[in-house]
Every structure is written in C-alpha cells, then in structure tokens.
Amino acid sequence: MDISVKTKILGLFGDPVAHSLSPAMHNAAFRVAGLNYVYLPFHVKREQLASAIAGITALGIEGINVTIPHKEAVIPYLQQLTVEARLIGAVNTIVRQGQTLVGHNTDGKGFLRALQAEAHFNIKNKNIVLVGAGGAARAVAISAAMNGANRVNIINRSKEKAQKIVDTIRQHTACRAQVWELATCPWQDILQEAHLLVHTTPIGMYPQEQSLPPIPVELLHPGLMVCDLIYNPVHTQLLKKAKEAGCPTMSGLGMLVFQGAEAFTLWTGQKAPIAEMYRTVISALQTNYGLTVPARLR
Ligand code: NAP
Numbered sequence: 592m593d594i595s596v597k598t599k600i601l602g603l604f605g606d607p608v609a610h611s612l613s614p615a616m617h618n619a620a621f622r623v624a625g626l627n628y629v630y631l632p633f634h635v636k637r638e639q640l641a642s643a644i645a646g647i648t649a650l651g652i653e654g655i656n657v658t659i660p661h662k663e664a665v666i667p668y669l670q671q672l673t674v675e676a677r678l679i680g681a682v683n684t685i686v687r688q689g690q691t692l693v694g695h696n697t698d699g700k701g702f703l704r705a706l707q708a709e710a711h712f713n714i715k716n717k718n719i720v721l722v723g724a725g726g727a728a729r730a731v732a733i734s735a736a737m738n739g740a741n742r743v744n745i746i747n748r749s750k751e752k753a754q755k756i757v758d759t760i761r762q763h764t765a766c767r768a769q770v771w772e773l774a775t776c777p778w779q780d781i782l783q784e785a786h787l788l789v790h791t792t793p794i795g796m797y798p799q800e801q802s803l804p805p806i807p808v809e810l811l812h813p814g815l816m817v818c819d820l821i822y823n824p825v826h827t828q829l830l831k832k833a834k835e836a837g838c839p840t841m842s843g844l845g846m847l848v849f850q851g852a853e854a855f856t857l858w859t860g861q862k863a864p865i866a867e868m869y870r871t872v873i874s875a876l877q878t879n880y881g882l883t884v885p886a887r888l889r
Contacts, residue, residue: 598627598628599628600650601628601652601655601656602656603631603657604643604657604665605633605635605659605660606635606660606661611658612875612876613630616847616848616851616872617630618630620868624859624863626859628858628859637660637661640665644669644685652687653686653687653858654687654857656683656685656854657684662682662683663680665682666680666681666682666694668692669685670691673694675695678733678737679698679729679730680729681729683698683850683854684696684854684857686857686858695854698727698730698731698850699730699732699734699737700734701847702730702820703735704845705841706816708865710839714738717735717786717787719740719787719788720746720782720787721743721746722747722790722791723746723791724745724747727791727820728791731789731820732745732760733760736763736766741767743760743767744781745757745770746771746773748774754770757769786815787815787817788811788817789819790817791820793821795827796823800827803828811832811836811838813836813837813838815833815838817830817840818840818842818843819840820846822843822846822847822872823880825844825876827842844873847872848865848869851863851868852868
C-alpha cells in the first residue's frame with residue numbers, strides 16, 4: 592500500500608508494544624480490504640499518556656487501540672464511553688469522531704464472537720465459570736452477562752477483584768453471579784451445571800507452557816465447552832486435558848482476532864477480513880515462537 596495524503600492513521604498505545612501482533616494483523620486486513628489506512632505501534636509511557644491522547648485529535652488520527660497498562664488510565668481523557676466500556680471500566684479501542692474521542696471495549700464482544708464463529712456457541716441462557724478475575728476476565732464476564740448469560744461463577748485466588756466484577760453484573764444485568772475462592776470452591780457442583788469454562792489466568796502461557804492451572808481436570812465433562820484465553824501456545828496443557836475429557840475447546844486466538852475485527856469495523860465501517868486476520872496472527876506466532884497451530888485454524 593502506498594502512503595499518500597489520503598492515508599488514514601490508526602495505532603496502538605501501550606508500554607511495551609514491541610511484542611504486539613495488532614500492527615501486523617490490522618495492516619494485513621487493510622491491505623486485503625483495499626483500504627488506505629496504516630496502523631502504527633506507539634510506545635507510550637504512563638507520564639506521556641495525556642499528551643499522546645491529545646495528539647489523536649491534534650494529528651487527526653482516526654482511532655487507537657489501547658493496551659497494558661493504559662486501558663483504565665485513558666478513561667478520564669475521553670469525551671464518551673460506551674455502556675460496555677463503562678461497566679468493564681476499561682477501554683481497548685478509541686474512535687475519533689471529529690473532536691470527540693469515544694472509548695469502546697471490544698475484548699468481551701470479541702470473545703463472544705469467537706465462541707460463535709469457532710464453536711457455534713451462543714452465550715444466551717448459559718452458565719459460565721471463569722477462573723481468574725483480572726482485566727480479561729472482567730471483560731468476558733461483563734459482556735457475557737450483558738448478552739444474556741444465565742449465571743456467571745468467578746473462581747479466583749483472592750476475592751476482591753472477583754467481587755467487584757460480580758457486584759457490577761448484579762447491579763446492571765439480570766444475570767446471576769457469584770464469587771468463589773480457589774482454595775475452597777465446590778468444583779464438582781459448579782462444573783456439573785456449567786456449559787462454559789473460561790480460564791483467564793496466565794498459567795500455562797509461553798514460556799511456562801508445561802504448567803496446568805489449578806482446575807480439577809478429572810471433573811471436566813463432554814457437555815462443557817472449555818476455553819483458554821491464552822493464545823501462545825494455542826494448545827495449552829488445559830486444552831489438551833479438556834480434549835482428552837471429550838470437551839469442545841477454544842484457544843485465545845479467536846478473541847485476539849475478533850476484538851481486532853470489532854475495532855476494524857468501528858474505525859472503517861466495513862466488515863473485517865477475518866480469515867486474513869487469523870492467517871496473519873498465526874503466521875506471526877509461528878515465525879516468532881515456532882508455534883504449532885491446530886489444523887482447523889490453519
Ligand atoms: P491480569 O489482569 O493480571 O489477571 C490475572 C488473573 O490471574 C488474576 O485474577 C490473578 O489472581 C490470576 N492469577 C495469576 N497468577 C495466578 C496463579 N499463580 N494462581 C492463581 N491465580 C493466578 O491479567 P489479564 O490481563 O486478565 O490476562 C490474563 C490472561 O489472559 C493472560 O494469559 C493474557 O495473555 C490473556 N489474555 C488474552 C487475550 C486474548 O485476546 N486472547 C486478551 C487479554 C488477555 P489475583 O486476582 O488473585 O491476583
């Protein structure tokens with residue numbers, strides 16, 4: 592793609608940003624969609640965040656993805672927030688509408704779209720169990736509750752963050768929600784009535800890919816869809832055990848692609864080229880980490 596006076600600029604604010612797959616994924620998407628956009632990584636330190644955000648409007652940047660550690664810190668600088676971003680309390684996508692910066696969160700929606708696309712799994716009326724209660728869990732739990740999940744159980748090592756997610760769900764949605772401490776939770780009862788288990792801690796992520804999270808895998812049953820938000824490796828130890836137990840499984844790759852696809856559409860108004868986005872992310876992971884990828888995703 593030739594850079595010209597008409598080229599529209601998008602990008603990513605984070606610290607660090609060098610490892611991010613988003614520039615490759617979005618630039619490939621713009622190329623196949625024939626759109627004159629370019630997506631750049633911007634390494635923004637905490638103390639430069641305010642001026643970086645002022646730069647979006649000053650320079651006419653169309654939109655920005657936001658990653659660690661700025662997803663919460665950007666909120667006070669934005670003029671509008673979607674309901675989902677407000678309830679999640681974090682923004683991963685900024686859209687500039689003239690002089691107005693609008694904050695969105697596409698992480699949870701991306702996860703739900705990936706579930707639908709990869710596994711034909713619809714969240715409506717389902718019972719969900721999340722293990723972990725960090726930023727990713729918060730986005731998935733709140734989006735699931737807003738989209739009609741029947742019950743969300745959150746199992747976490749410590750109670751405070753999980754309790755905050757549950758409070759938000761109870762206050763703003765019709766979904767039932769409960770917190771459990773990892774050390775004392777009644778796994779058997781919880782997993783028996785669950786349709787979906789989502790592992791959201793970093794246990795099992797590269798370079799500790801041999802680690803298994805504290806989930807009693809002997810209780811997994813074929814009626815349970817098991818997801819790991821980790822995408823490197825694509826086959827985590829947890830997903831291998833889940834497959835052995837006869838469960839349908841999904842890695843974090845789909846969430847990564849579909850949160851990007853949602854942002855792509857918010858910025859361009861067009862449908863995202865999903866297959867190309869998958870291809871680019873997989874190829875970058877293979878090049879950078881020698882990753883092996885399940886045949887159905889290749
Ligand atoms: P985070 O905010 O740091 O939260 C991590 C959570 O894991 C916390 O609830 C923490 O418990 C728990 N945890 C960490 N180490 C643990 C251990 N040894 N034992 C038990 N619990 C432990 O992280 P995050 O941003 O939510 O990310 C979590 C994972 O999701 C990472 O693997 C990340 O790569 C992945 N992710 C994937 C996508 C995607 O697009 N696929 C997007 C975002 C994140 P405490 O609350 O007790 O500290």
